[in-house]
Amino acid sequence: MRNVDTIAAISTAVGEGGIAVIRVSGPDAVREAKKFFRSRTDIMEADSHTVHYGHIVDPADGEVIEEILLTIMRGPRSFTAEDVVELSTHGGVVAVKRVLELLLREGAIRIAEPGEFTKRAFLNGRIDLTQAEAVIDLIRSKSDRAFSVAMKQAEGALSKKVKALRHQLIELLAHIEVNIDYPEHDVAEMTSNYIQTRCEESCSIIDGLLKTAGEGKILREGIVTAIVGRPNVGKSSLLNALVQENKAIVTDIPGTTRDVIEEYISLGGIPLRLLDTAGIRETSDVVEQIGVQRSRTALEEADLILLVLNLNEALHDDDRLLMKQLEGRPVIVLLNKTDLPPVLNEDELYAIVSKESVVRLSVLQESGLDQLEHAISRMFFGGELESGDLTYVSNVRHITLLGHARQALVDAIEATEAGIPIDIVQIDVRNAWEQLGEMIGDSVSESLIDQIFSQFCLGK
Structure with a gap:
């Protein structure tokens, strides 16, 4: 065109x-x-x-x-x-x-x-189309790792895999067409086994791509991370230490932070959207009440919660209430102020949360931040990020289309096992081929193209 x-x-x-x-x-x-x-x-x-x-x-x-x-x-x-x-x-x-x-x-x-x-x-x-969408990801990258993933996609790493997969399916469709046109030469059992084998191979390739979807989405969009805790436990100091800048006002007066402060950082190649929240506690201060409510809203939206506790103080009822409210959520408990004599009863703490979810640190001395990085990597990536040659799938549109293609192949396998005629099975295989074609833009509507490119900045 x-x-x-x-x-x-x-x-x-x-x-x-x-x-x-x-x-x-x-x-x-x-x-x-x-x-x-x-x-x-x-x-x-x-x-x-x-x-x-x-x-x-x-x-x-x-x-x-x-x-x-x-x-x-x-x-x-x-x-x-x-x-x-x-x-x-x-x-x-x-x-x-x-x-x-x-x-x-x-x-x-x-x-x-x-x-x-x-x-x-x-x-x-x-x-x-996948390379074009990668241009947006390059512009919006918030970490070196995210940029590298987007660059690989812009260079066609994902496209090559999808095109190879479509080539396999078009060969399968050609085989089915021959058997439809010349049924006298068709050996039903052999054709059935061939279709199942090829569809299973294609499903395996799609599964390998979808396996990276969670990590890819995190690298693309970042982990929404809420820093929560009682007033004056070191939440804003933690934000400043991670950002390496005095973005939040820090004082000894409880309730200093009245609103949610947002900052992007890259921690060990993992992009985090940090939300420093107002201290959560019962208060009669009307302005602080608004801040606390906004903190609770940030908690609901967060992918990860960093609960900051003061190791220099005994557990407070507000701490216990917070931990109870966060049950079942992805939480890392940060025992702050390890530079001061410990007062908090850790046995009581470990009766409420798992020891593996606890990281000891001193924001003042900036110690323990590397342990926090490892804890986040372990929680979201099972340890370390995958090797640099892995192709990540991070775009929601791509993930959806891969899922539809896989389901179409599963339908083809089940139809073949049920003895359904291959001209009907062909419909499912062709559907999978078309879903992958929409992914790279071989078969895509004009309205979708307009929608995708409208997200770009002017001049790109």
Whole structure:
């Protein structure tokens, strides 16, 4: 699918910076840029993937608008597989805005829609849909590990596995078609065994991909982590230690934190969305009551709860009540203030929670944070993260479609075992093939494509 118009947008973040980049893509990208670009080089004759120094000039009055570097990438050797021109201007809002307005003024170039450059790369066949969606994950990555997983998907690691799986299924469909067309040569038992074996092999491959779904989703979206506990046990100090910045106000006065403070961190390659909550206790302070209620809401939404207890104090009734309320939830109990003489009765604590869920630390001395990292890794990943060559499935759409494909294959196996004619079994196998095709974009509706690319930022 080729596009007939030329689009442009600012591809760098708005604000002050060393440079800003305007991307132009489409059949008239180079010709339209030539109208405004003054240089010793005729860019119409310039080679692809070359950079040229010059100025942007308003042709109406000859005013020099900006000093730029212009990069030419001719299709199909470009991100969109079309002719692409990138204009590198001085950073800042005014300079890049003036250049973009000049490009759009005559109407031959229009402003790009969100994600339209990546959408064109997909429609023009340079990338498939899983690779396009990986671009969003690259932009939104919150840890090195998440970025590496997204990069592998952008390079086509997941696509290759799905395409290989579809190739197996199309061979199976071809085998079934032959037996339907030439039933006199069909050995029913042999065909039945062949279909079951191939479907089971495909199910095994899908199971291997789905096995990574939980970890992949965590790496993609992060673990929503609520830091809870009574007032003044060190919750905000823990947040500051993990973030390595004084994001939360810390005082000796109980009830200082009145609202939920949110921060993203990467702990050992695991992205965490930390929620520092107000101390949970009974209080007559109206403002603090609102903070406590918001803390309870954060508790309900959390994937992981870090319950902070003060090792320098005996267990309080509020501590016991909190632990009771958190039964059955993923909780790591943090015994804080190990730098002070211990007072808390640990035997009583271990009668309520398992010893394996307890981590001893001193936020003041920043000791024990590595044990916290190991505890989180053990809880969510069974120990260490998988090796770097593993392909993770992290996108909810991908997980859903893989599940549907697997179910279709299971239906085909059960139908074969029940002696149902193979022309009916063929429907289930083809359904699995189509579900995988929707995953990579071979068979997908226009509305779904629009929905996916509308999540992108402008200029990507």
